[in-house]
Amino acid sequence: MRNRWAVTLLTNVIGWGLALLWISPLIGIIMAAIRPVEEILYGWWNLRSFHVTFTNFLYAWAGSKGTYPLSKGILNSLIVATSSTVLPMLAGSLAAYAFARFTFPLRRALFATIAVLMAIPQMMVAIPLFMLLDSLGLLDTYLGLILLHSAWGTPWITLFLRNFFMTLPKELEEAARVDGATDLQIFYKVILPISIPALLSVVALQFTWVWNDFFFALLTMMSPEHYVATQCIVWMRGKLHTPWGLISAGSLITMSIPVAIFFILQKYYIKGMIGWMIKG
């Protein structure tokens, strides 16, 4: 009995020890963000003098010598990420329903194509997309970046929701059809309401991915007032020395949104990540 108790204690100590060691780099940037730079210069773990300051957050938020205000970047990221979540969710869920329920020519081939598209590197489309957006006058605009992200998110959303729709019983739809409902009515009155858990997974993952993206933003957003949050923190690199306080504060502000989404929607987040990969 006592032996088992000792084992439990030991596992807990090892587990927590490993985890704390693992996240020490994160503790480091928190320390660098909330303490004056002189205090962390020779190690943030040095706690002999410890002062808390929020100037780094203020400077990061409002912008300071040579950096772009993160307040604007966060706003841009919100606009882009929200639209780029709603749009592909609409398009993807419609297509997913068709793949799950209807028969039509080339269905399997189309679906397989969409599945393969999911893994293509962003670099494969970079040059033509740059030219295309340029000729459409959409370079350096919200709409351009939103369209890119929406198209990019559509394959995985289609795949994920199709697999979810396949698990739904057909009886509900058949009852609605007897009542004379059209396909579209069935889709948004019967299917969507019972799919809210799956849609939450889509929201959690797609929003986070778009929020965290850097490459597409780097490709399309050129003027500082259009920079998204990830661009702002990348360009915080200083000329002579690296402003670690500023970078750390900016990083914490930027990551707080996806981290909040993760903790609020954890169940759906994990389900979404595992759902379309493991079931098969």
Add this chain to the structure above:
Amino acid sequence: MVRKSILVFLLPSLMLLSVFVIYPTLYTVWLSFFDEEGKFVGLNNYFKVLSSRETVNLRRFPFKSPPWGTLIHNAVWIAVHLPLSLLLGLLFAVVLRNIKGASIVRGMIFLGMVMPMVVGGWMIRFMFDKDMGVVNALLRLLGIKWLANKTWTAWPEYSLIATILGGVWIWTGFSMVIYMAALSAIPREYYEAADIDGASALQKFFHITLPLLKPATSVIVVMSVLYELKIFDIVFVATRGGPGASSNVLALQMYDYAFRALKFNEAAAIAVLLTLLTLGPAIYIARSAVR
């Protein structure tokens, strides 16, 4: 019978995909076969890229320090990053299974996956800094001074391995979560039956747990290889591919060719090569998704 409404369902996503994914993909393939003046040159761009020392540098690999060329760097990424993040993920999944506050601890380790990779890039620079870096402080504690007194990302000998180890830190949460899901799906009865037969903890691990984790392992391998091939953000921020291209990777090389040097056709060839490399894992995912 084909419904008329099928178009309403399919058209929005097919339009998005064909304009912003399929057309540009095909156009990149097209570009890779032409030179700047629009003359067809066959596979010439591919020969140029593959024979360039920026891509494969056999004068330095494997006996001298990097740069070894982007293609080799990506291969090193796979060779080092894949086994490390896989094993660490498994270790965390097993160790953190039955501890108090397991969900908090798991959340902490998973943070690397949730934060933007550009933040991960900055953290790599920070954790390998000679004065402020926690890795260097640990090394100093262990008495490994010669390695501790360098900012890793600033030295060609260490920049590649620093980005890779940082990548492990970012990605391990992924394999941990997949392994955790797989572990919780194993029926308890298996272990109870083994207990009755008097099996030891190790025997149970190797004869029950490990074989049943095979599907999870293949998912992790496939997704990790994709990640390692496409790696861009963290290298861009942590080292910008340097110093002296010593930590450069294919994706960043493609970006620099296209948008710094404006060599669109050679950049397109790199993009195609990169995509060809991802095709294996991509088809695996597609097959398991289509079923």
